[in-house]
Amino acid sequence: MFDALVQYGDLLQKAIWETLLMVGITMGVAIIVGGPLGLVLYLTGRGGLMERRWFNEVLGYAVNALRSFPFIILLVILIPVTRFLVGTSIGPRAAAVGLSVAAIPFFARLVEQSLRDVPRGVVDAAISAGASYAQIVRLVLLPEAMPALVSSLTITAISFIAYSAVAGAIGAGGIGDLAIRYGYYRFETEVMIWCVIVMFVLVQLTQWLGSWAARAVDKR
């Protein structure tokens, strides 16, 4: 068991970094693009501060369409886009493109739901105090939803740690890739087991960090 660790330690270490890189980029894009998208879905939705029925419907369909692609098929479809953006269709940076595209609608819907859970009365109170929409978003909605937003981030991170391993099937690099190339194709069962252990630890750490952060921002 530990012989394998000595023999493949370098590979495993490299794989861990590649996975962290993929998930890191994915989370960055999810926050930067998916976050505002979720906010827009919320604001323009039914009973929202800037209700725009048609716009919201169209946006909602687009988000759902993206979400309904099986992940592996999304990766394949995106290969031309990936080639254009990264110059190659293999490796962690390339996989991050597909992962990011999948993470945007995923996180956006979670953000939308988190904002919906802020009691409407709190927003009413802010409006009657004379707050502008921008102030309501910045001083009321985002901070009041923060515990839920942190949980959403945790769920997204854990989901995409798993997805990043799936991306290994098309040569993404990272732990999933290592597990497939060595553990599966070369019957190195011990490498496979180590890969699973590392994934488990990554997920646990993420969950632990996420729960801790959610508690830290929760004043309820």
Place this chain on the structure above:
Amino acid sequence: MTARANAAPAIDMRNVSKRFQTEAGPVDALRPTDLTIAPGEIVGLLGFSGAGKSTLLRLMNMLETPTTGVVQVAGADLTSLGEAPLRRQRRKIGMIFQLFNLLSHETALGNVAFALRVAGVGRRERRERAREALKVVGLEDKVDAYPAQLSGGQRQRVAIARALVNEPDVLLCDEATSALDPHTSLSILRFLKRLNAERGTTIVIVTHDIKVADYVCQRCAIMQDGAIREWIDMSDPRPASPLGQFFLETAKGWTDETVLPDGSA
């Protein structure tokens, strides 16, 4: 009083109505209504659930936009104001709610300071003024407490401080004491009365509790089905409608002889 009687009304609504479009069709929450409230008055909006009390109240600071009509409050026509002037005008109209609606991530001080922050008041000044407002409602020792650490009555006091910190001309109260025990309710109502006497703040109180109206209000609108059925002068209540009579009976206490507003025994 004479000076007040000549002054412009604190609230003046002309032909104001509100229709909600719902999946089940349109709902007339408020039928075309005229209403005038003088500065310094304490007025009650009384009625059963669904009568349109909250809708009428929420039209007074444009939390709801009217379907028809003109809403003038604290010297400005809210219906013709642009976004920014409307926001400024809202600082002259405080509002408190049944469930307090405080920010859970802010302390008592932060919640009160919020109303100043959105008005662009600097950090130091708003902390000072928020502290002062909390003192007025008797919460000087709870400045740094989060809402979760406060009782219902204390939370409502924070909400009142938030509503008053901009020194509004008008205070709107939507079932402000409905979630509180009688003792806490009375002390809060007493505070509102004092506020009215000392600062001349015009107060509109939505309630389905005649005791509240009886104790605080000078006159009351009896509402039903999105309309004001009648006005009752609380210093000499002589209700004409069965509904008004029922509410008054209720204030005295129910008996086996109490007639329900629909005429049934």
